[in-house]
Amino acid sequence: MDPTKVILDRAYMIAPVDPRIFGGFLEHIGRAVYEGVYDPQSKQADEQGFRKDVLSSLNDLAFTAMRYPGGNFASGYHWLDGVGSRSSRPVLQELASLSIEPNQFGTDEFIQLARKMNWIPMITANLGTGTPEEACNWVEYCNRPVGTRFSDLRAKNGTVEPYGVKLWGLGNEMDGPWQQGHVPADQYAIRAQQAAKLMKDIDPSIELVVCGSAEIGLPTYMEWDRTVLEYVGDYADFISLHRYVGNLSGNTSDYLAVTNSIDQQIEVMDSLCRYAQARARSRKRYYLAFDEWNVWYRTQNAESVNGHGKFAQHLVEEEYNLEDALVVAGFLNSFIRHADVVKIANLAQIVNVLAPILTRGDKILLQSIYYPLVLYAQRREGVALQAIVDGPGYESKNYGFVHTIDASAILGKGVLHAFLINRSTTEPAIVEITPAGIGLKSVRSAELVTGPSAASCNTFDHPDTIYNQKLSNIKLTGQIATIDLPPLCVAAISFSLDDNA
Ligand code: AHR
Numbered sequence: 001m002d003p004t005k006v007i008l009d010r011a012y013m014i015a016p017v018d019p020r021i022f023g024g025f026l027e028h029i030g031r032a033v034y035e036g037v038y039d040p041q042s043k044q045a046d047e048q049g050f051r052k053d054v055l056s057s058l059n060d061l062a063f064t065a066m067r068y069p070g071g072n073f074a075s076g077y078h079w080l081d082g083v084g085s086r087s088s089r090p091v092l093q094e095l096a097s098l099s100i101e102p103n104q105f106g107t108d109e110f111i112q113l114a115r116k117m118n119w120i121p122m123i124t125a126n127l128g129t130g131t132p133e134e135a136c137n138w139v140e141y142c143n144r145p146v147g148t149r150f151s152d153l154r155a156k157n158g159t160v161e162p163y164g165v166k167l168w169g170l171g172n173e174m175d176g177p178w179q180q181g182h183v184p185a186d187q188y189a190i191r192a193q194q195a196a197k198l199m200k201d202i203d204p205s206i207e208l209v210v211c212g213s214a215e216i217g218l219p220t221y222m223e224w225d226r227t228v229l230e231y232v233g234d235y236a237d238f239i240s241l242h243r244y245v246g247n248l249s250g251n252t253s254d255y256l257a258v259t260n261s262i263d264q265q266i267e268v269m270d271s272l273c274r275y276a277q278a279r280a281r282s283r284k285r286y287y288l289a290f291d292e293w294n295v296w297y298r299t300q301n302a303e304s305v306n307g308h309g310k311f312a313q314h315l316v317e318e319e320y321n322l323e324d325a326l327v328v329a330g331f332l333n334s335f336i337r338h339a340d341v342v343k344i345a346n347l348a349q350i351v352n353v354l355a356p357i358l359t360r361g362d363k364i365l366l367q368s369i370y371y372p373l374v375l376y377a378q379r380r381e382g383v384a385l386q387a388i389v390d391g392p393g394y395e396s397k398n399y400g401f402v403h404t405i406d407a408s409a410i411l412g413k414g415v416l417h418a419f420l421i422n423r424s425t426t427e428p429a430i431v432e433i434t435p436a437g438i439g440l441k442s443v444r445s446a447e448l449v450t451g452p453s454a455a456s457c458n459t460f461d462h463p464d465t466i467y468n469q470k471l472s473n474i475k476l477t478g479q480i481a482t483i484d485l486p487p488l489c490v491a492a493i494s495f496s497l498d499d500n501a
Contacts, residue, residue: 004391075128082106128181246297
């Protein structure tokens, strides 16, 4: 294969990378909360009932914004059920995944966990079966200094100082017919506007995410988003995007080209935001919260989300392989390339459900997608640079032309991080990083995720097939770095910079 040039010019800065694009999502579904992060019966539990092994692995992913409690779960959740003495919290039939919800983990436990993990809490209010008033009371519980009904309740439950939750979602996927309390766009917009006003009256410093389209295939796609933004107006700070992808046709090259469609989804939504802003003659810019994204197709069926009226069932436990790891890296490259508009993004999810980490009894497994997440977690501070790719490519079946190498880059203080994906299923690639206005001094660190085949995965019996390896064959010749990449890999390279360049 001909070499690929990746041109990185200091003059072509996109925007500072918002740390919140490296967020996660913890939902009450299946074994995400119970048997996932919280499992007081486990040998691995700490004194608060959190699983130490899970938290230690999550630590390496260094998630930032953590979305909670759903998801579809949020649209039937009444937060008061999850606070106060554990023994008097109700056990409920939960309707999003037809499961039993014992409410042993709620707002206070989530905040405890978020503090332990250094996560930025991001709470989704119930605008499905809940009311604007209930959402406003939740903000009061979390953020108001003591002296009122719900702030005093927080103090009574053990925390006098406000939690200061700055990020709130105005419902979840309210355009989806599967959603509890689903309504047409104009009705959701009214609900969201009412809730937003009350919530910001309680705490004007909060930032709000309105529900955008849950799927690009829904008939209301874009029309929903326009209606909502036009009505909610300046109360909205972000609009949500969701995306789950998969290799349904068993065509790896096509699947790896899905990043084109993710780029496009972001650009189309950004255009809509600009349109809504212009129509309103407003100075308020709406940004994007890509608050659910991942690979999900093997377990995307009614049975996989049906808990059959039982507690903590094995729901949506997708098993990931090498090609999925490359697609996950592709999502992150796309967010970095759009750092000027994507300000929040949440991997859905973090443990057991659509997750990089699986538990089985007291054991833990790190899936393939865990490893690229670690590479990015270690290299994310700085300004996104435009990565101009010049090299071979191919016409994919569904997503048009893609370069064989997918790239993104972040320029930090004294360091340049480059992220490269080799989409070729058979060919090694040579990549020449050609900087302009940036002096490459040395390779600070370089790692790689690859494996024997696109379908290779880690299992409880063979947990070490996919892992992060050192990448050593990088030559610095003058100002050009030449990197040899094997087929089907994601690589992250950090260069120390020459201050005089
Ligand atoms: O992440 C699983 C589910 O996918 C979420 O509950 C929902 O918001 C989405 O449809």
